[in-house]
Amino acid sequence: MFELLGISPPVLMGQLLLGLINGSFYAVLSLGLAVIFGLLNIINFAxxxxxxxxxxxxxxxxxxxxxxxxxxxxxxxxxxxxxGILLERTMLSRLYHLDHLYGLLLTFGLALIIQGLFRNYYGISGLPYQIPEVLSGGQNLGFMFLPNYRGWVVVASIIVCFGTWFMIEKTRLGAYLRAATENPVLVGAFGVNVPLMIMLTYGFGVALAGFAGVLAAPIYSVNPNMGADLIIVVFAVVVIGGMGSIMGAILTGYLLGIIEGLTRVFYPEGSAVVIFVIMAIVLMIKPEGLFGRPA
Amino acid sequence: MAMAEKTTATVPVSQTAGMPRLHKIIFAVLLAVLLVLPFFVYPVFAMKVMCFALFAAAFNLLLGFGGLLSFGHAAYFGGASYVAAHAAKVWGLTPELSVLCGAAAAGVLGFAIGSLAIRRQGIYFAMVTLAFAQMVYFVALQAEFTGGEDGIQSVPRGDLFGVISLQNNIALYFFVLAVTFGGILFLYRIVHSPFGQVLKAIRENEPRAVSLGYDVNRYKIIVFTLSATMAGVAGATKSQVFQLASLTDVHWSMSGEVVLMTLLGGMGTIFGPLLGAGIIVTMQNYLATFGAWVTIIQGVIFVIGVLAFREGIIGVLSRWLKKPL
Structure with a gap:
């Protein structure tokens, strides 16, 4: 069947793997955005x-x-x-009483500062980061060659995503978190320290982004601009999935990575825009997002 | 969606017919200054400021008066600059027709994106507009007619109406002055029209506007299209000035810049975006040699602006004078 379409299995599998890896980053990053958005109601542009x-x-x-x-x-x-906690304490926490769009503008400014500083000191050429020795080399799976490190990225991201999902959906701490998402005032009245929870949530969401960055370091070169374009795609992922559901954010991330990989096989020119096209279609059919709740 | 509520509600907009005298005086002084300006400063720099002033004013129509934060206005600004450059270079159109082509293209694009984006509110609206603008960026990067990384270079300046040569910087300056000043007055007229009043009502209290029988979505699409079209006029004019359309104009950082100009000057004010554009362009001009520091300074202005200075310069001035500016 693959031969009929003029695509050989190794090429298809290779692109699928690449898509799955991109999807891993989309999933971890959109998960972080969703966690932060749930409690703080801001989109973390940084x-x-x-x-x-x-x-x-x-x-x-x-x-x-x-x-x-x-x-x-x-x-x-x-x-x-x-x-991140430092940023939340010193700046973001001053904006909670305002329109949430100010949070977006503030974090956009922070992103400019952070990127500008790194660009100033490290240039834009990118720095190499070696793959750890244990994970160098690869496996021949018969139909394709799987570099060990790439396999590890997929596994690690899945572990982190599902660990986060478990913590939020199945533990007592997660129950507090979900309750505070629904009604922070009431949860505070029950004696839960909501501001502390908000602070730690932001720190955790941001730590997820940092984790994704470490995972990415050996694959892509370490470069001040590496996050800037990625985050816009992740925004589209978040719009497609809707931020109401943790599992939704995770699944949408992987799914869109894979779709992007497939597009690269069948219509390479479209791979850069396919996620945005899907976003347009989702906005037409189900504007609240695949996993979102109607507003 | 009532973002500008806190910053503008303190100073009620004049309800009397016609332009308030203060505004007439400011516009007259501004025009007088602009008429003699090219004899004192480098005309190309002045033209750049005017293009960005119109861009920021167009953006402010959407954010300050419509309450809609678009994070993708570079798509219309840059998209129009590509179309206008293409029209002038390949089709050989005159400057005014090229600008019209660019503006029309931006309007169509704005209508298409706006119709989709208004299906989500608030933060999602900002993300959707940003994502679509990124899509336009990728198209500009890959499409044939945009010239990819090179952009469209050495766009001919042409003859205005096919008669007046715009090769001379001073001649071009007065063309740009007419277009941008006219555009800003047009935006002023929209804001103070019955349409503008309905927009403000939607910004302040959308459910109430709905209950009063206004088709809110139609108003939002119209204001989005108008804003995109005028942003397009600005971008198209800029491509004629610099004889260049490039990826810089469609990049997300351009969308951020116009937000910054508006925030700094004062969103929801008439003159704020013009001042903000002037300050940011001047700053970029003088700090150009410092490379990445320009980005850092812009980021710092963003942070300070959001934390401590949400009214913007003109907003504060307007509160002191107790008059809308």
Missing amino acids: HGALYMMGAFVAWMLLNYVGIGYWPALILAPIIVGAF
Whole structure:
């Protein structure tokens, strides 16, 4: 059947894998956006910049301190998350009583600053980051060659996504979080420290972006602009999925990555815009998003 | 969706017919200054400021008076600049027809994107417009007629109405002045028309406007299209000035810049976006050698503006004078 379409299985599988990897990043990033949006009601425009920061922190840990990939996978998200908490405490928390669009404008400004600073000190050429030794090489699956690291990215992102989903949907802490999303005043009246929860939620969402950045560092070169264009695609993913559901954000991320990969096989010119076209179609048919609740 | 509510509601817009005297005086002084300006500053710089002033004013129609935050206005600005450059270079049209072509293209694009984007509100609206603008960017990057990374270069300046040569910077300046000043007056007229009043009603309280029988979505599509068209006029004119249409004009950072100009000057004011455009363009001009610092400074202005200075310069001035500006 593949031969009929003039596409050989290895090419198709290769692009599917590439799509799945892009989808992994879409999923982790849109998950972070959805978590933040749920409680703070803002869209974190700095998400792309913080993803880039995650990759840079990993690079700095390696080159300045000599800390390798595995510790960085834990440390970099913590550092990025702490930075996020700092931003939330000093700036974002002052905007909660205002229209939520101000949060978007503020985080856009923050993204410009963060990207500008990194561009100033590291240029735009991109810095290499080695794949950890354990994961170098690859597996021959018979129908295609699977580089180990790429397989790891997919597995790691799935673990993190479903771990987050489990925490929010199935644990007591997650129940508080969901309750605060519905009605923060009431939850506060029950004695839950809502501002603390908001702060930690933002830190966690941002840490997810940092985690995605570390995962991305060995695949794409570490580069100040790596998050800027990605975040706009993730916005489209979020519009398609609707931010009402955690699982929705995750599934939409993977699904759109795969669709993008398939488009690259069958109609390469369309691969850059296919997600936006899908967004247009979704807006026409189901404007609240695939998993969204009608407003 | 009542974003500009807090910043503009303090100063009620004059209900009397015609233009308030203060506004007449400001426009007259502005025109007088602009008429002699090219003899004192580099005309191309002045033309750039005027194009961005019209762009910001068009954007402000949507955000400040319609309450809709579009994060993708570069699509109309840059899209029109490509169409106008193509019209002048390949079709050999005169400057005024090229600008009209660009504006018409921006209007059509704005109508198409606006019709889809108004199906979501608030933050989603901003994300949808941004995503569509990114799509336009990718099209501009890949399409044949846009010249990809190179853009459309050495666009001929042509003869106005086929008669008056615009090769001379001063001649071109007065063409640009007529187009942009006319465009800004046109936007002023829209804001103070019955249509503009309905827009404000929708911005302040959408459910109430619906209950009063206004077809809110129709108004939103119209104002989006108008704003996109005028942004297109600005972009098309800019392509004639610089004889160039490039990816810079359709990039998301351009969408961010116009938001910044409007925020800095004062959204929902008449003169704020013009001042904001002047300040940002001047700043870019003088700091051009500092590279990435320009982006950082813009980011800092954004952060300060949002945290401490939401009314913008003209907004604060307007509150002090207790008069709408």
